[in-house]
Amino acid sequence: MKxxxxxxSNVSKSFGSFAALKxxxxxxxxxxxxxxxxPSGCGKTTLLRxxxxxxxxxxxxxxxxxxxxxxxxxxxxxCNTVFQSYALFPHLTVFENVAFPLRIKKTPARLIKELVMxxxxxVQLEGHADKKPSQLSGGQKQRVAIARALINEPSVLLxxxxxxxxxxxxxxxxxxxxxxxxxxxxITFIYVTHDQQEALSVSDRIAVMNAGVVLQVGSPQQIxxxxxxxxxxxxxGETNIFKGKVLSRNGNLNVLQIESFGQLLVDDETPVEVGDxxxxxxxxxxxxxxxxxxxxxELNVVKGIVEEPVYSGFQTKYIVRVEGGGRLTTFxxxxxxxxxxxxxxxxxxxxxxxSARDLVIVEKSPG
Amino acid sequence: MKRNLGPAYVAPQALWITVFxxxxxxxxxxxxxxxxxxxxxxxxxxxxxxxxxxxxxxLLKVTLKTLWVSLAATIVIILLALPCGYSIARSKNQALRLxxxxxxxxxxxxxxxxxxxxxxxxxxxxxxxxxxxGFRAEGFQFLYNQGAVVFVLVYMYLxxxxxxxxxxxxxxxxxxxxxxxxxxxxxxxxxxxVMIPNIKGGVITxxxxxxxxIFGAYAVPLLIGGKDSYxxxxxxxxxxxxxxxxxxxxxxxxxxxxxxxxxxFLFAFKKPKEQQTVKDIDPLSQPNGKTxxxxxxxxxxxxxxxxxxxxx
Numbered sequence: 001m002k003x004x005x006x007x008x009s010n011v012s013k014s015f016g017s018f019a020a021l022k023x024x025x026x027x028x029x030x031x032x033x034x035x036x037x038x039p040s041g042c043g044k045t046t047l048l049r050x051x052x053x054x055x056x057x058x059x060x061x062x063x064x065x066x067x068x069x070x071x072x073x074x075x076x077x078x079c080n081t082v083f084q085s086y087a088l089f090p091h092l093t094v095f096e097n098v099a100f101p102l103r104i105k106k107t108p109a110r111l112i113k114e115l116v117m118x119x120x121x122x123v124q125l126e127g128h129a130d131k132k133p134s135q136l137s138g139g140q141k142q143r144v145a146i147a148r149a150l151i152n153e154p155s156v157l158l159x160x161x162x163x164x165x166x167x168x169x170x171x172x173x174x175x176x177x178x179x180x181x182x183x184x185x186x187i188t189f190i191y192v193t194h195d196q197q198e199a200l201s202v203s204d205r206i207a208v209m210n211a212g213v214v215l216q217v218g219s220p221q222q223i224x225x226x227x228x229x230x231x232x233x234x235x236x237g238e239t240n241i242f243k244g245k246v247l248s249r250n251g252n253l254n255v256l257q258i259e260s261f262g263q264l265l266v267d268d269e270t271p272v273e274v275g276d277x278x279x280x281x282x283x284x285x286x287x288x289x290x291x292x293x294x295x296x297x298e299l300n301v302v303k304g305i306v307e308e309p310v311y312s313g314f315q316t317k318y319i320v321r322v323e324g325g326g327r328l329t330t331f332x333x334x335x336x337x338x339x340x341x342x343x344x345x346x347x348x349x350x351x352x353x354x355s356a357r358d359l360v361i362v363e364k365s366p367g
Numbered sequence: 368m369k370r371n372l373g374p375a376y377v378a379p380q381a382l383w384i385t386v387f388x389x390x391x392x393x394x395x396x397x398x399x400x401x402x403x404x405x406x407x408x409x410x411x412x413x414x415x416x417x418x419x420x421x422x423x424x425x426l427l428k429v430t431l432k433t434l435w436v437s438l439a440a441t442i443v444i445i446l447l448a449l450p451c452g453y454s455i456a457r458s459k460n461q462a463l464r465l466x467x468x469x470x471x472x473x474x475x476x477x478x479x480x481x482x483x484x485x486x487x488x489x490x491x492x493x494x495x496x497x498x499x500x501g502f503r504a505e506g507f508q509f510l511y512n513q514g515a516v517v518f519v520l521v522y523m524y525l526x527x528x529x530x531x532x533x534x535x536x537x538x539x540x541x542x543x544x545x546x547x548x549x550x551x552x553x554x555x556x557x558x559x560x561v562m563i564p565n566i567k568g569g570v571i572t573x574x575x576x577x578x579x580x581i582f583g584a585y586a587v588p589l590l591i592g593g594k595d596s597y598x599x600x601x602x603x604x605x606x607x608x609x610x611x612x613x614x615x616x617x618x619x620x621x622x623x624x625x626x627x628x629x630x631x632f633l634f635a636f637k638k639p640k641e642q643q644t645v646k647d648i649d650p651l652s653q654p655n656g657k658t659x660x661x662x663x664x665x666x667x668x669x670x671x672x673x674x675x676x677x678x679x
Binding site: 053054074088089100101105148149 | 542543545546548549554556564
């Protein structure tokens with residue numbers, strides 16, 4: 001595997017009284033597509049800039065392939081950055097932009113031409129070599145920035161919200177392209193984004209950050225299915241959150257008393273005590289909505305009224321007010337639309353059924 | 368039908384330019400082709416004597432010296448103004464710093480020259496201070512040499528370079544410097560290879576704003592310089608007031624104006640290349656990159672917009 005492993009060890013960084021990073025530690029493996037995900041101001045860009053060498057951590061060290069990067073300026077580090085604003089040099093053509101690092105290194109002209117054309121073809125821009133950046137579209141600028149960052153054959157590519165300036169459809173396309181470039185070059189990608197969908201769809205692993213702290217590190221599945229905290233659950237995808245008291249427990253099976261829902265069964269390995277206050281979450285697509293009452297083991301069934309159906313083509317989102325007064329969100333996919341399943345409409349009386357195993361405990365506090 | 372009032376709107380300005388710019392200029396041109404009067408002024412007789420008189424080695428020497436001094440002062444000014452403009456642009460209290468750059472303008476030009484004389488003169492502040500500290504009693508001669516002229520010229524015209532450089536650097540995207548560093552450039556290379564080419568317009572303006580007035584400097588070489596510090600401005604003044612050869616003064620003035628004008632046109636008004644802007648096209652709706660490229664080249668897509676950015 002090409003690429004380098006990057007170790008972030010107890011890194012803290014403050015700007016004045018604002019603590020951007022608080023004791024952050026991460027282990028990024030060789031060749032990984034690693035995302036730093038979080039809302040703006042969570043410290044993800046500061047961390048990326050610290051890895052690139054634009055910020056010096058106040059405490060802690062950053063290691064690339066085991067060697068300490070402290071005090072090493074950006075031009076001495078074997079990593080390159082794709083900037084959010086692309087940062088293409090406006091006075092140079094596409095070719096010269098991509099050739100810039102080679103010209104700095106005084107690479108022979110013949111080799112420059114060969115390498116630049118190779119990298120332009122990697123990002124499918126062979127025909128645009130002589131244009132100025134101002135003549136390119138946003139997506140094309142993005143590609144130039146990627147080619148330019150890759151031409152020095154870095155072992156780590158740092159991407160700072162590279163797609164945020166593109167429109168939604170183009171973003172999807174570029175994301176897939178980034179993924180395939182990652183497969184081709186095989187180096188470590190560290191990808192900063194605030195868009196959970198982007199992070200979920202391409203990452204090998206994700207670190208979710210908020211307020212300068214890493215909340216959870218895991219594969220997209222782990223992050224989505226098993227959020228470590230309430231913040232992670234809320235930040236990634238849509239979710240339902242309940243807070244309640246543990247009434248009784250039998251093995252992993254807890255009976256939870258929730259104010260506006262009544263009692264729920266929760267099957268989760270997190271050890272809790274009777275009397276603890278816990279927060280549980282369940283993804284909307286795990287909740288089945290139906291006109292008739294379903295039966296099953298460890299099945300929670302709640303009765304309610306459809307308060308708001310939101311049709312969006314491939315699925316309908318239902319916001320249901322349950323008997324206790326609380327609200328639940330659920331999705332129903334339209335996979336077999338015309339097969340006689342009775343349509344569920346506004347103000348219909350419905351049953352929501354969900355397995356105790358699909359409820360995940362995200363917070364707990366004793367007593 | 369609406370009457371075209373354009374000429375009426377332009378008239379005041381046209382009158383202003385004619386009376387205060389074109390007419391005097393024409394008078395100077397005319398004077399240079401007339402015979403000199405005995406006690407100044409001109410006789411209304413056609414003569415090219417003034418232009419013939421210009422071909423003398425002394426005048427050539429002064430011209431070369433003037434060019435040299437102007438060039439030296441301009442280079443020093445630009446080298447000082449670049450970091451100044453940069454630090455003002457990156458500073459958090461731009462307004463205060465710009466204010467400090469402008470403050471000297473509140474004092475009259477001549478008064479500021481005399482201020483330098485009272486600072487650097489033989490009995491000036493610096494010499495008195497040095498004497499007090501026990502340096503040699505006769506003091507140092509700071510003024511009345513070429514170096515002093517360049518020094519005071521730099522002081523006088525520095526703000527004219529700082530202001531345009533500041534305004535260009537302020538618009539410069541500093542992420543580009545980080546990008547250059549990230550791509551392997553040293554700090555110095557990031558400035559020379561990325562920043563300077565991108566603020567070229569500002570540098571050109573700064574050069575013009577300083578070189579042209581310095582080229583015509585009169586008071587500074589007269590008051591600060593020595594016998595050998597004469598510049599073209601002083602020669603013209605002497606021809607006008609002492610030698611009373613008005614046609615020659617006119618001819619030298621005209622030559623300077625022409626020289627400067629030609630230089631400005633060559634230097635600053637190179638035609639900027641036409642550029643076109645392209646809007647994003649969704650590549651998903653295009654079968655491949657080739658189609659996109661084709662679309663970008665088609666006339667509907669590539670409506671040419673002349674670049675709005677002028678050189679100066």
